[in-house]
Amino acid sequence: MKNLRLKSARAALDMSQQDLADMVGVSRQTISAVEKGDYNPTIKLCIDICKVLGKTLDELFWED
Amino acid sequence: MDFFKLGFYVGFAVVCIFFLIFVAISKSGEKAYQYDERQQLVQGKGFQYAFFSLLIYNAICILLITGFDNLIISNEDLIFFGIILGVFIYAAYCVWHDGYFSLNEKPKRVILSLAFCAVINFFAGMLNLSQQGFIQNGVLTNHFISFSCAIMLLLLLLVIAIRYHRKKSEVE
Numbered sequence: 001m002k003n004l005r006l007k008s009a010r011a012a013l014d015m016s017q018q019d020l021a022d023m024v025g026v027s028r029q030t031i032s033a034v035e036k037g038d039y040n041p042t043i044k045l046c047i048d049i050c051k052v053l054g055k056t057l058d059e060l061f062w063e064d
Numbered sequence: 065m066d067f068f069k070l071g072f073y074v075g076f077a078v079v080c081i082f083f084l085i086f087v088a089i090s091k092s093g094e095k096a097y098q099y100d101e102r103q104q105l106v107q108g109k110g111f112q113y114a115f116f117s118l119l120i121y122n123a124i125c126i127l128l129i130t131g132f133d134n135l136i137i138s139n140e141d142l143i144f145f146g147i148i149l150g151v152f153i154y155a156a157y158c159v160w161h162d163g164y165f166s167l168n169e170k171p172k173r174v175i176l177s178l179a180f181c182a183v184i185n186f187f188a189g190m191l192n193l194s195q196q197g198f199i200q201n202g203v204l205t206n207h208f209i210s211f212s213c214a215i216m217l218l219l220l221l222l223v224i225a226i227r228y229h230r231k232k233s234e235v236e
Contacts, residue, residue, distance in 0.1 A: 026100035029162035
């Protein structure tokens with residue numbers, strides 16, 4: 001399932017996938033895979049992404 | 065021992081020495097190659113596919129060797145083709161899923177070294193072809209090994225090129 005919340009949170013901060021990838025220490029393709037729902041990130045990467053985007057885990061990764 | 069075998073063993077020793085130097089450099093300091101968690105997962109899957117492909121290939125080879133008396137491929141070639149197959153499957157899978165190049169690695173440098181190795185192997189293969197030929201007494205000999213390495217490296221470069229163009233067309 002696509003993670004549109006992550007994509008919109010990133011876009012809201014005017015960040016490219018590469019910018020976010022550099023800040024959390026992964027490749028651009030990994031961020032792309034997470035957004036597309038092709039890859040389930042570990043909790044460590046989720047937390048790193050949340051910290052960079054200023055969001056909580058619930059806001060970005062919790063599925064209702 | 066003929067010159068081909070001597071060259072083979074010397075070449076093998078040189079490659080081993082270069083590999084050890086490369087590993088020592090790559091594990092030290094800022095040069096350390098770093099892969100993220102998804103890339104490590106991709107590499108694990110790549111190893112898995114390469115391993116099982118090699119198992120299946122070896123099983124087929126055993127059947128061929130025991131079933132046929134006059135194979136058109138020498139045993140050295142059969143063993144080496146297995147290595148080439150395993151390496152290619154691993155590398156191609158990792159390239160295709162963006163797990164081949166590390167985070168701090170310049171792909172251009174790797175591509176150039178692969179191309180350099182392909183050219184060296186191609187010319188070594190051509191030299192073997194002109195001097196002794198690939199086929200002797202109706203059997204594909206170990207003189208074909210360099211050429212097969214060149215083919216594998218060229219195929220890998222092709223996979224890298226296709227992947228690169230697909231990535232370029234990806235919309236963020």
